Amino acid sequence: MERSHGRGAVSGTDDPSFPARQAPRCTRLDELDDIVTRCRACPRLVAWREEVARVRRAAFRDWDYWGRPVPGFGDADASLAVVGLAPAAHGANRTGRMFTGDATGDFLFAALHEIGLASQPTSLHAGDGLTLRGVRLTAPVRCAPPENRPTANERDACRSWLSAELRLLAPRLRAVVALGGFGWQALLPAIRDTGRPLPRPRPVFGHGVHVVLPAGEGLPHPLHLLGSYHPSQRNTFTGRLTFPMLVGVLRRAAELAELPTGR
Numbered sequence: 614m615e616r617s618h619g620r621g622a623v624s625g626t627d628d629p630s631f632p633a634r635q636a637p638r639c640t641r642l643d644e645l646d647d648i649v650t651r652c653r654a655c656p657r658l659v660a661w662r663e664e665v666a667r668v669r670r671a672a673f674r675d676w677d678y679w680g681r682p683v684p685g686f687g688d689a690d691a692s693l694a695v696v697g698l699a700p701a702a703h704g705a706n707r708t709g710r711m712f713t714g715d716a717t718g719d720f721l722f723a724a725l726h727e728i729g730l731a732s733q734p735t736s737l738h739a740g741d742g743l744t745l746r747g748v749r750l751t752a753p754v755r756c757a758p759p760e761n762r763p764t765a766n767e768r769d770a771c772r773s774w775l776s777a778e779l780r781l782l783a784p785r786l787r788a789v790v791a792l793g794g795f796g797w798q799a800l801l802p803a804i805r806d807t808g809r810p811l812p813r814p815r816p817v818f819g820h821g822v823h824v825v826l827p828a829g830e831g832l833p834h835p836l837h838l839l840g841s842y843h844p845s846q847r848n849t850f851t852g853r854l855t856f857p858m859l860v861g862v863l864r865r866a867a868e869l870a871e872l873p874t875g876r
């Protein structure tokens with residue numbers, strides 16, 4: 614399965630300052646989505662994502678793995694954002710679309726479909742016709758990390774992409790769901806980067822936690838921040854996160870974002 618790898622050449626992609634230099638310049642989401650896929654700022658993650666793409670899993674040996682940073686996916690006019698952790702090695706790192714191609718994505722897209730925000734309950738590959746309504750899916754780290762564990766330095770290096778995405782979504786954005794404690798922790802400074810003040814002490818992650826972040830300069834609306842356990846297989850297999858639990862948080866967030874929930 615082939616994906617386009619963008620337009621034109623960009624220099625300095627392996628410079629550690631590449632995200633911080635390039636992301637703030639983006640004035641449109643499609644521009645951001647293109648430039649982020651060029652990033653090579655984290656040597657460990659670049660090596661891992663490309664090694665996984667080269668070796669491949671036996672079940673996907675016919676795939677041309679994406680093997681690059683994964684941009685956000687969904688509605689450019691989203692009023693709800695869902696923020697995970699990072700692409701999975703054989704999921705989004707294979708398909709090139711956020712949350713697409715693994716069990717975590719299956720769980721999430723089924724939940725979004727349940728409340729009428731996804732056009733279909735499955736997400737198989739980037740050309741499967743799936744569309745989202747009013748929702749944008751993204752992550753604080755855009756390259757697949759070994760064992761799903763980015764370092765603090767990698768998280769911080771990647772934050773410029775998320776900050777820029779939230780800035781571009783800000784005029785319409787009303788609610789954000791953080792999937793898991795890592796996403797929550799990474800999301801807070803990215804929200805602050807958009808000019809919105811954070812409460813002190815910082816709000817603590819928990820499933821079902823709902824915090825209203827006040828308006829900021831140029832941001833006339835409050836932003837609703839909600840937490841959900843991450844729909845990882847470890848959480849869903851053990852029952853820590855059930856399907857109704859995830860649907861409940863997403864439905865509440867959609868209502869706060871003034872999105873009609875159809876079911």
Ligand code: SF4
Pocket residue numbers: 632649652653654655658659682754755756767770771
């Ligand atoms: S994790 Fe983020 S900052 Fe690091 S190489 Fe990937 S896209 Fe660039």
